[in-house]
Amino acid sequence: MTDSVKYLLDEQALPKTWYNINADLPEPLPPVLHPGTKQPITPDDLAMIFPRAVIEQEMSQIREIEIPEPVREVYRQWRPSPLHRARRLEKALDTPAKIYYKYEGVSPAGSHKPNTAIPQAFYNKQEGVKRITTETGAGQWGSALAFSGAFFGLEIVVYMVKVSFQQKPYRRAFMETFGATCIASPSDTTESGRAILEGRPDSTGSLGIAISEAVEMAARRDDTKYALGSVLNHVLLHQTVIGLEAQRQMEMAGDYPDMVIGCTGGGSNFAGIAFPFLGERLREGRKVDFIAVEPSACPTLTKGKFAYDFGDTAHLTPLVKMYTLGSGFVPPGFHAGGLRYHGMAPQISHLTHLGYIDPRSYNQLECFAAGVQFAKAEGILPAPEANHAVKAAIHEAEKCRESGEAKTILFNLCGHGHFDMQAYMDYMGGKLKDLEYAEGEVAMALAGLPSVP
Amino acid sequence: MTDSVKYLLDEQALPKTWYNINADLPEPLPPVLHPGTKQPITPDDLAMIFPRAVIEQEMSQIREIEIPEPVREVYRQWRPSPLHRARRLEKALDTPAKIYYKYEGVSPAGSHKPNTAIPQAFYNKQEGVKRITTETGAGQWGSALAFSGAFFGLEIVVYMVKVSFQQKPYRRAFMETFGATCIASPSDTTESGRAILEGRPDSTGSLGIAISEAVEMAARRDDTKYALGSVLNHVLLHQTVIGLEAQRQMEMAGDYPDMVIGCTGGGSNFAGIAFPFLGERLREGRKVDFIAVEPSACPTLTKGKFAYDFGDTAHLTPLVKMYTLGSGFVPPGFHAGGLRYHGMAPQISHLTHLGYIDPRSYNQLECFAAGVQFAKAEGILPAPEANHAVKAAIHEAEKCRESGEAKTILFNLCGHGHFDMQAYMDYMGGKLKDLEYAEGEVAMALAGLPSVP
DSSP states (O other): OOOOSEEOOOGGGSOSEEEOGGGGOSSOOOOOBOTTTOSBOOHHHHTTTSOHHHHHHHHOOOSEEEOOHHHHHHHTTTOSOOEEEOHHHHHHHTOSOEEEEEEGGGSTTSBSTHHHHHHHHHHHHHTTOOEEEEEESSSHHHHHHHHHHHHHTOEEEEEEEHHHHHHOHHHHHHHHHTTOEEEEESOTTSHHHHHHHHHOTTOOOOHHHHHHHHHHHHHHOTTEEEOOSSSSHHHHHHHHHHHHHHHHHHHHTTOOOSEEEEEOSSSHHHHHHHHHHHHHHHHHOOOOEEEEEEETTSOHHHHSEEEEEESSSSSOSOEEEEEESOTTOOOOOOSOGGGOOSSOOHHHHHHHHTTSOEEEEEOHHHHHHHHHHHHHHHSOOBOHHHHHHHHHHHHHHHHHHHHOOOOEEEEEEOBBOTTOHHHHHHHHTTOOOOOOOOHHHHHHHHHTOOOOO | OOOOSEEOOOGGGSOSEEEOGGGGOSSOOOOOBOTTTOSBOOHHHHTTTSOHHHHHHHHOOOSEEEOOHHHHHHHTTTOSOOEEEOHHHHHHHTOSSEEEEEEOTTSTTSBSTHHHHHHHHHHHHHTTOOEEEEEESSSHHHHHHHHHHHHHTOEEEEEEEHHHHHHOHHHHHHHHHTTOEEEEESOTTSHHHHHHHHHOTTOOOOHHHHHHHHHHHHHHOTTEEEOOSSSSHHHHHHHHHHHHHHHHHHHHTTOOOSEEEEEOSSSHHHHHHHHHHHHHHHHHOOOOEEEEEEETTSOHHHHSEEEEEESSSSSOSOEEEEEESOTTOOOOOOSOGGGOOSSOOHHHHHHHHTTSSEEEEEOHHHHHHHHHHHHHHHSOOBOHHHHHHHHHHHHHHHHHHHHOOOOEEEEEEOBBOTTOHHHHHHHHTTOOOOOOOOHHHHHHHHHTOOOOO
16 A cells, blocks of 8 residues: 555544744734825725724734534535645656645635635635625635535625736626626726726736726625725634644644745735744744745835825725735736735735745746646646646746755645646747736836835 | 545555456346457457456456455545445435535645556556556546556557547647656557548547547557446456545445435446445345446447447447447537546446446536536536536436435545536537437447457
8 A cells, every 4th residue: 555645634633723923923913004194094994894803813923713503514615625745747757746735626716715715605604694695806806705604505796807807707707607796897886997997998906906997896885895805814813724624634744844935926825825834933933935936027025115005096095014016006917816816815925025935936837837747747727827826836846956955845726727728739839928027117116116104 | 423424444544455346147148259250258359458367357256356465555545435425415405314425636736547557557567558548538547547657667659539638638638747648549559540530531529539549559559458448347346446445434424325316428337336235235135326427429229229339430349249339320529528438337237237326417508507517516526427426416416305305325426627627618608409319320320330250
């Protein structure tokens, strides 16, 4: 009998609490500021768009936060998710490294996004909300919220970045099958959308614009709240179920990672796998590296500025201190829609600034090549976003081949690529190019950062 | 804590043997006949297109057949697959029935097909074969063989029914990503293909034609064999891993099915879940019903004839006794490509003829409606093929609501619908219609059945 290729926890081992890294930060997070007064925001400021339970989590300093039983019940449909040892990939790479991956593509929406969509839907339902608005880029977040809405009997309205709305009709159909309404953003349903369309009628949209529209719509109606799929503390908190499971699975494997790798758009899947391990480093000094991988064409952590900025284009959101390319930045149209955000989660930005996380960027062609190599060895076709983590893992394993070191690599395979076949077709047909971001545009967007006293 | 929503077996519980129902048949299967001599075929007759190990299994009467360890190693990546209790669906249906489903969509190819693709690739590799040809309709089988080929280092050539080749470029891209070659059938690469194209240059193909092409190509080259994704005994044998796991999982749930339901195209996923339970009925007289669900537009079991027929259009395959609509029958273009076969597995045909299996048919609109209802309740979007099983399960649960009976329903959710979003878009856009098969065409096709002494 060969060694295990996957480590499964039984349902009883599903974590009962999420891990809140705020409790272990060496320095507290810079405060979130009200966009008007530029003073630290209060829970009341957020109550217009978020339910109370979520606001409490957003600001909590408690290390372990209970996962409500109705949320665990839904989680149990596919969680604990499997941890795989990539033995065939190791063999193909001829590396002494041990490569593990946590596979979040087993969720019904095909990615890690339901980990936060479900509790957010639950808390909203509990507080009597009827409708949730949100934005989506690649569509993974919108899909997750759509099916969470179906479970909890909530109406879901998704502002989908127009270019994705057009390029990914199947993602849209997936959301609509679950009863969600999809609106191409910028749209004429909001003031922020109309303002953009007046200036640029042919705008293909951006996450920043779609967020503005969704937030505006939620603020305008009493029975409607807003949900965000990444960036904020409570979202990252919910995702830690990934890393908490992975810790127990690595124990089953009798191993501990030398490095933990995830791709970063807004930061939630990276935080999900990394924070529980990072907490051990912060509390107990365990030696482990953290590699946050982003696309070269939207290099928030590697080329952005650590500064206060808005989360959206119309400047309706609070100001958060984060790595940013400027809220006016619109990245080029590469095929990893989930990684096209101008900012980065404040917690990840803070920990990167303090030196605990090593950011790194790759171009899309090398990421697709890594994804195809991974698929041929492991049988799973990763989402273009996940390919960034795959690329870094392969890169590190190749370094081990050179050095002879048998490092233990853990990465998060945050979703499958079943809805991204056009991207793979373009890649295999030689139609994809590496894209560069416009340095001038970033400079301009950064010059326009809000001044904070 | 609520009751379980899924039952997971650990890796150690992965079956070590497949179950061969030939050992328990009340009457032996009618012999398979050589297409030329019409005498029972010998292993040598099949050696041109199948490896020896597969031929042995095809003809075996041994009840338990060992699953080779290298096959179990690949199985372990996603097997044992989960068994779910559909509690949310039960609630939505307000039924006293208990609904369980075995979910095969967790495999890397998204369906049950790898259960046989992997052993077939393994046996071919073991016997020195370099290349496997096959046919695919919907693309699930081709995808499964493509990734199995990548694992075992075999070249895979897939004849894909032309209409699917055109309608499903993403399925094709999926296969090509794993290194397989896809050829639209009918093609000019084979005599059978050229013969069809001469008569009907605009032919959109059929599974029967694609099988002829794949078999011809395998027969022509020494280093090339052929693999079939359904119908034959050894394929159904490999799929019994589904039902063997489900038996242990139903035990975990403290339950036993009153009925087992699966959709039937060639019959492999139905046999996979049903045969181990059917064996218990045959050996021990356990009371359990078996419902084989097919599309009304290709009603092999419900409207076909139990007779000797060819498996393909060009009459290259042996003659098998089965329910058939005639090998010349081309079904209308409904959206469940995997259920568009003119014949049915001989084992299933035989057991249906003997009264052990109850066949039933549904039209596509009611199947899609059931699929959407299932998705909203359970979060998983089924493949159009699987929707037939879903429809029957919901139908039975509704009957229980009327009668007040708390029956236990087990069905096989054989795959997800991520590559079938066009069908869902058409359905939700009101563009789908129920299709009727041409009765005259079936009468003609049946009139042309070969005469067997």
